Amino acid sequence: MSNWLSNTIADRDLGISDNTRVPMPHHNFVPEYQMSGYPWAITDTDLDSSETLDIDFPAVTRWFIVYCNNPVKISFKQTGSSDADKMFYIPTGMSQRLELKCKHIRIIPTANSTTVSVLAGLTNIPSTKYPDQTTDNGFNV
């Protein structure tokens, strides 16, 4: 929003940008995880087992859930192909709420005609301020 610096409600619309603070919250700033998150949702249908669904969140997640009509695997590796021993298996249905901070997940269907929904609660922390999820950066992905 062009007018996000204004502090008066009268001369601006409210937007998430109004949450922008100085200094910008870091991904280790605890209060961001004590609040509820902003909703972020996506549904993809008719995924084949040969496809992957790469999701880049605009902000660091506080939590997310995955719904699928066929079992899927998820990976957090941001670059390159996912390693078979670094995936988590999610059976058909809705997962528990996974309280993880991340900016990228990869969903790998195990069957054709798979529908996947992801719902996340986002923090105010821009994902550009979060390290890339690679082994070089200390992620065991």
Add this chain to the structure above:
Amino acid sequence: MTVENNHRWPTPNHNYVPEYQMSGVPFLETFTFPTNGGSNNGELTSKKVSFDQVTRWIQILNHNNTNNTHIYLFFNDTELASFIAGKNGSNAVPNGYKGCRHIKIDNGSYTPRFELKCKELWILGEEGATCSVMAGLTSIPSNTFPDQKYSNGFTGVQINPANAN
């Protein structure tokens, strides 16, 4: 004493953390999706649920036990209208089913507790289907919460209008 007595001065902002550390004020709504006379069985209709205060969490129950009686959860009315237009109309689905900004909830299932702050949501279901919404509310008035649309930074509830069909 009323819930309004919880309101404080200055009014808490939706980023005021203690509001989310307390348990919420209960909100409950159970409804049946309206029918259109039975001539279009299976047609999808929607229900808007508005909250007077920003939510701390929401949980949804899809009561229906018939196979494939799914319901869909949206956080933006434009996205909902786009989806309905495609689903109830011809095979020409605006925005496709790929990348739509909603989630699907199976028949006969409770969702986990979604710890989300929002002031309104829309649920889409088949005529005659029943659904319940439970929420825990903060003391933050919803009129101080931004409208849930792409241009306000809610990029995960609505497809970018610039890219929509």
